[in-house]
Amino acid sequence: MVSDQQAKTCAHATLATVFQVRDNQLQVLLWQRARAPHAHAWALPGGSLDQGETLEQSIRRHLAAKVDVRELSHLEQLETRSEPNRNPRHWELATAYLGLIRADADPAVPSDTRWHAVEELPALAFDHQPIILGARERLRGKLSYSNLGFALAPATFTLSELRDLYRAALGHDLTATNLQRVLLRRHLIQPAGSRRQPGRNGGRPAQTFTYTNHILTITDHFATLRPPTQ
Amino acid sequence: MVSDQQAKTCAHATLATVFQVRDNQLQVLLWQRARAPHAHAWALPGGSLDQGETLEQSIRRHLAAKVDVRELSHLEQLETRSEPNRNPRHWELATAYLGLIRADADPAVPSDTRWHAVEELPALAFDHQPIILGARERLRGKLSYSNLGFALAPATFTLSELRDLYRAALGHDLTATNLQRVLLRRHLIQPAGSRRQPGRNGGRPAQTFTYTNHILTITDHFATLRPPTQ
C-alpha cells in the first residue's frame, strides 16, 4: 500500500474564477499565458499548492499576485478537477474557487491580466472554460436563495443600481420593483436612510439601501418539502 | 515556480459518505480502524489516489472493497478538505464524495464494516464527522429541488413507502398526500400501473409508482428571481 510514496503523489493547483460586474456585464479575471502549454491562451489565476498550506490559503496567496485580496468580498470552494490529461505536461489536480469583487472596487491588475465578459470568453487554457461556466451557475443559484448579492453590490446602492447588477449576473431582465420586494420581505436589504441626487434629466431621488448582513446566509432552505409548522 | 517538484506534492485521498435508508433511518457505511492513527474509531471508506486515475475512479475502486459498486445509484463530489493537521501522520488532502444506495438493496459488507444511523454516530476518525453532516445537508437540499429521490427508492414503490424514505432522509415528518402531489406536479414520478396487496389488517391496495427519470435533474432552478415570462 505504501511501497513508493513519491510515485503516488500528485501536483495540486488552486484556481479562482473571480467575477465582478463591470460595464453592466459579468466579467471574469483572466491572464494571458506567455509560454507553453497553451501559450497565448487565457487562464484563470492560481498556482500550485505549497507544503503545509490549506487550499484557501493557497488560492489567496496566488490571487494576491493579480489583485488586492482585500477587495475579495467572497470566496468559496467549487469543485476539484482530476482528469489525468487536463494538464498536458504533468499529472495535476486543481481545486477551483469562486471569488467575488464588489462593483464599486477597481483593483489594479498586472499588464498580462484583463477582465473578460463571460458572454464573450476568449480561447481558454486547460479546462478553465467549464470551470468558469460552473462558477457562474453557482453564483446564479446563490443569488436566488441566499444573500450573496452583498458580495457584488457596493456598501450602499439604489435599487436600480442593484437591479443592473442582478441583471448582469443572472443573464436576464428583472424589475427593480419586484427585486425590492423580494429582498425586503426576506430582510436581506434595508433602507440606508439617505437619498441619491437625481441625474441631469430629473427624476425622483432614489432611496439608498444596504445589505443587512455581509456573511453568506441561506434564505430559502427548504423551498418545498419543508417541516410541518408544529 | 518549479524548483523542487517533489517537495510541493502532497498525498491525496478520496472518501465517500455512502447513505442508505435502513430500518426507517438514514444510515452511513463506516468501517472500524484497527490501527493508529485513530485506532478503533470509525471511518469513511476510501483510500489514496493512484497515479493516473481520476478522483471518481479512485473512490469507486476503494468502495469496491466495501460494497458491490453496482449497487451505487448515485455518486457526486462534495468538497476537498485540506487542513494540514487533518491527518496527524502526514500531509494529505481528501476529496469527499456522496454515494447513495437504494433502500431495497442489501449489499454484503466486510466484517470490519457496519451501517450506522446518522443520528447516532460513533466516535469518528479524522474530520469524517463534519463530512458526513455536510453530505446529509447536500442530500436534504437535493431531495427538495431535484429528482434525487430515485437514488434512495426501489424501482417501484408505494407512496407511503416513499414517504418513509423521505422522512428518514429529511429528518422531519411529511404526509404521503402532499408528497404525491408535489412529485406528480413536477412529473418526477408516474404510476407504475400495478397495485400492492394490503397487509393482514386490510386497507385499500396502494398504487405503485416509479421515478420517470433516473438521471439527476434539477427541477426547481430559479425558485425566485426567475426570468420574465416573455
Add this chain to the structure above:
DNA sequence: GCAAAAGTGTTGTGTCTACACCCATGT
C-alpha cells in the same frame, strides 16, 4: 359493520410576477 390504509377534494396561506398608478425632481 368496523378498523385500517390509500387516495381525493377543498380551503387557506404565502410568495411571487405583472402592471397600473402615484411621487418627486430638473428643465
Add this chain to the structure above:
DNA sequence: ACATGGGTGTAGACACAACACTTTTGC
C-alpha cells in the same frame, strides 16, 4: 407643464400545507 426616473397598490397565478372526506380492502 412635462419628461424622467423612483416608488406603491393591487390583482392574478401558482405552489404548497393542512385537513376533512371518500374509497377499498381484511376481518
